[in-house]
Amino acid sequence: MGRTLAEKVWDDHVVRRAEGEPDLLFIDLHLLHEVTSPQAFDGLRKNGRTVRRLDLTIATEDHNTPTLDIDKPIADPVSRVQLETLRKNCAEFGVRLHPLGDVEQGVVHVVGPQLGLTQPGMTVVCGDSHTSTHGAFGGLAFGIGTSQVEHVLATQTLPMARPKTMAITVNGELPEGVTAKDLILAIIAKIGTGGGQGYVLEYRGEAIEKLSMEARMTICNMSIEAGARAGMIAPDETTFAYLEGRPHAPQGEDWDAAVAYWKTLKSDEDAEFDAEVVIEAAELSPFVTWGTNPGQGAPLSASVPDPASYEDASERLAAEKALEYMGLEAGQPLRSINVDTVFVGSCTNGRIEDLRAAAEILKGRKVADGVRMLVVPGSARVGLQAVSEGLDVVFKEAGAEWRHAGCSMCLGMNPDQLAPGERSASTSNRNFEGRQGKGGRTHLVSPQVAAATAVLGHLASPADLAAADARTPAGV
Ligand SMILES: CC(C)[C@H](C(=O)O)[C@@H](O)C(=O)O
Numbered sequence: 001m002g003r004t005l006a007e008k009v010w011d012d013h014v015v016r017r018a019e020g021e022p023d024l025l026f027i028d029l030h031l032l033h034e035v036t037s038p039q040a041f042d043g044l045r046k047n048g049r050t051v052r053r054l055d056l057t058i059a060t061e062d063h064n065t066p067t068l069d070i071d072k073p074i075a076d077p078v079s080r081v082q083l084e085t086l087r088k089n090c091a092e093f094g095v096r097l098h099p100l101g102d103v104e105q106g107v108v109h110v111v112g113p114q115l116g117l118t119q120p121g122m123t124v125v126c127g128d129s130h131t132s133t134h135g136a137f138g139g140l141a142f143g144i145g146t147s148q149v150e151h152v153l154a155t156q157t158l159p160m161a162r163p164k165t166m167a168i169t170v171n172g173e174l175p176e177g178v179t180a181k182d183l184i185l186a187i188i189a190k191i192g193t194g195g196g197q198g199y200v201l202e203y204r205g206e207a208i209e210k211l212s213m214e215a216r217m218t219i220c221n222m223s224i225e226a227g228a229r230a231g232m233i234a235p236d237e238t239t240f241a242y243l244e245g246r247p248h249a250p251q252g253e254d255w256d257a258a259v260a261y262w263k264t265l266k267s268d269e270d271a272e273f274d275a276e277v278v279i280e281a282a283e284l285s286p287f288v289t290w291g292t293n294p295g296q297g298a299p300l301s302a303s304v305p306d307p308a309s310y311e312d313a314s315e316r317l318a319a320e321k322a323l324e325y326m327g328l329e330a331g332q333p334l335r336s337i338n339v340d341t342v343f344v345g346s347c348t349n350g351r352i353e354d355l356r357a358a359a360e361i362l363k364g365r366k367v368a369d370g371v372r373m374l375v376v377p378g379s380a381r382v383g384l385q386a387v388s389e390g391l392d393v394v395f396k397e398a399g400a401e402w403r404h405a406g407c408s409m410c411l412g413m414n415p416d417q418l419a420p421g422e423r424s425a426s427t428s429n430r431n432f433e434g435r436q437g438k439g440g441r442t443h444l445v446s447p448q449v450a451a452a453t454a455v456l457g458h459l460a461s462p463a464d465l466a467a468a469d470a471r472t473p474a475g476v
């Protein structure tokens with residue numbers, strides 16, 4: 001019987017297999033950041049261990065980094081200690097670190113791919129749930145806990161139970177104006193935040209094949225929000241073209257050999273998945289969340305659902321609680337929801353393509369009165385690229401704030417936060433209670449919807465913006 005992509009990559013990394021035990025996997029790339037690494041380094045120190053493979057280990061600063069005044073000492077004491085600790089640990093153990101101010105600094109899941117470190121067929125781990133992002137290159141990428149970070153630092157291996165596989169087949173083409181973010185939000189709304197539990201999801205089908213690498217990363221990034229162990233997409237010409245010439249991509253003959261191997265990395269025709277979900281791309285439209293988990297979403301054209309319409313008692317209760325926290329009424333059109341903050345950034349939608357999409361909509365327009373818009377590149381490099389294309393000017397002229405790279409308002413571990421009761425349209429991946437600031441309310445959206453929302457002041461798509469423009473001729 002044929003094997004799935006996940007099974008192929010898995011089998012290629014088994015160092016030890018024994019009956020009744022998890023497989024021991026070799027790890028090709030270990031990414032570190034300041035939040036989940038301190039105890040792991042402490043553990044090494046206590047046990048007199050070193051980092052086994054410094055060449056496969058790299059760290060960056062992202063969660064606690066400020067996005068303003070980055071040349072000044074970090075004001076927030078918690079963030080300062082967190083970053084100083086990472087710097088000290090990396091210096092002591094010899095780990096390559098890209099600190100705040102470095103051109104390669106940024107959100108860990110933006111940095112790995114942009115350096116060409118993340119490659120097809122690899123096992124990638126990081127003490128961070130959104131490590132699933134890297135599966136977009138056709139590798140197995142897992143978020144791990146701090147004790148596992150220590151294990152990988154010490155041994156470059158990880159014991160893991162073999163996951164089940166689920167195919168998510170997206171037939172047809174995404175309609176005009178529908179993005180990867182809309183697609184993944186719709187998938188999570190369909191299968192639920194627990195729908196992927198125990199599975200590695202493989203996204204496939206015509207709509208997936210047509211996506212850019214940035215868009216594929218957006219999809220794989222949010223696999224974890226469906227509860228999955230990982231998400232992946234078979235590598236193809238789009239993947240190879242993205243990687244070619246990047247600092248850590250193989251070169252010359254090594255490149256040819258790598259591509260030859262990478263081309264074998266796809267699920268065999270006769271491979272059997274443990275489960276399959278089929279989505280018709282043509283049925284999709286811009287999608288936003290109304291609740292407090294990423295599965296509580298609906299098409300922008302819909303209304304806030306009535307909790308009474310849920311048959312499942314726990315879903316009903318969750319919807320009731322969500323509406324209360326979000327300050328929303330059942331039946332209210334989603335387009336009628338006003339926001340006071342718009343955040344464009346994060347490892348979900350903070351790449352150059354996302355910034356270009358938002359800038360294209362904002363060009364020549366203004367952010368609505370009373371709305372604050374933050375644009376935070378996913379990495380310093382993305383920021384530089386955006387500046388070279390003049391996108392920063394577009395954002396500033398529209399009245400948005402152009403910031404330095406980091407996680408920023410995705411989770412508010414730095415000063416970029418919502419105040420209690422404030423409501424955001426955010427291109428990030430989690431709308432949990434209080435995630436962007438205590439009492440803050442988050443609607444997850446695509447960069448395009450974020451930009452249109454910033455201009456109109458309520459949840460809106462670029463098509464709504466065009467319709468509003470038609471009603472109000474320029475100069476009136
Ligand atoms: C802080 C970190 C451990 C966390 C994660 O694991 O995902 C963060 O990145 C997040 O997005 O919530």
Ligand code: SF4
Nearest residue numbers: 130346347407410411
């Ligand atoms: S950008 Fe958000 S989701 Fe991504 S690693 Fe940072 S906090 Fe986590």
